[in-house]
Amino acid sequence: MFGSVDELTWDTALVQLDGVLDFLQSAGLDTLSGDQELEVLRRLETQKNRFPTVEHRLIGDVESRGTAREHACKTTANLLIQVLRINPREAGARVKAAAQLGPRRGLSGELLPAQFPQVAAAQAAGEISSAHASVITHTIEKLPDTIRDENEDFLEESLLEQAYSTNPYQLAQIAQAMAYLLDQDGKFVQEHERHRHRDLRITRRTDGSAHLEGELTALCAEALLSTLEPLAGPAKAEDGVKDPRTPGQRLHDALYDAALVSLRSQKLPECGGYAATIVLHMTPDHIHNGTGLVTSGHGAQISAAEALTLFGD
Secondary structure (H helix, E strand, O other), X not given: OXXXXXXXXXXXXXXXXXXXXXXXXXXXXXXXXXXXXXHHHHHHHHHHHHHHHHHHHHHHHHHHHOHHHHOOOOOHHHHHHHHXXXXXXXXXXXXXXXXXXXXXXXXXXXXXXXXXXHHHHHHHOOOOOHHHHXXXXXXXXXXXXXXXXXXXXXXXXXXXXXXXXXXHHHHHHHHHHHHHHHOOOOHHHOHHHHHHOOEEEEEEOOOOOXXXXXXXXXXXXXXXXXXXXXXXXXXXXXXXXXXXXXXXXXXXXHHHHHHHHHHHOOOOOOEOOEOOOOOEEOOHHXXXXXOOEEEEXXXXXXXXXXXXXXXXX
């Protein structure tokens, strides 16, 4: 027997939730018609959409209490990576969503509405997904300040109305068109706006490789291209065989070569009191045989054969 909402505690509510999920995982499907199964899927989706709003409250409170510092973590995102075993990008996205869509506190402790109250209410009702919410908040945040101040409520309401009948991909296309209509003078590409939205994220994978994503200012893009283009050309043909690398692979290798040139220049600032360099933990067997895995200073596992290429022939 379930208790009333007033009688519930966090612990008893979670225990009851466990019981409901146990039932749903094991309940027979033979009593459901095809239409009833679709209705169950729709209702489950509604509940899934509501779950992040609980998370927003919890993460927001963890952030305001400074719980991360109590666990020797620099940020709440770092704490979530450890506790929830999620990747850094996901952790950062959850902290950002909590700040945008969760309740806030004023300087005197008073409760304030969410930064995007209409989106938060729709998500709390299970009417939109986290992906829908992300499209709306990201679109509004990218607007120049003057246009956002004048149109934020209108755009939030309009995109929310579209979200009720479209998937996130379709909503993103609509959002892009609406943002353009609000900014036909091209203020999106003005230098100060690009500067405001500059960003670079390097997300490490478990095997030590990484995913690169970001937004560059015009001058940063010019500097990067000017550095990489001389290094990214096709290598000379050997025995009549052309360079087999794709343009993307050549650009990757050029970035790697440029980083090595920068490190070997010895002109980079010191890091932790030491010259900036690639640190590799190797044994004599690694060096002599070129087999096995070596560990980098950032904890990546790299094959000894690949690591030895740093030392040349």
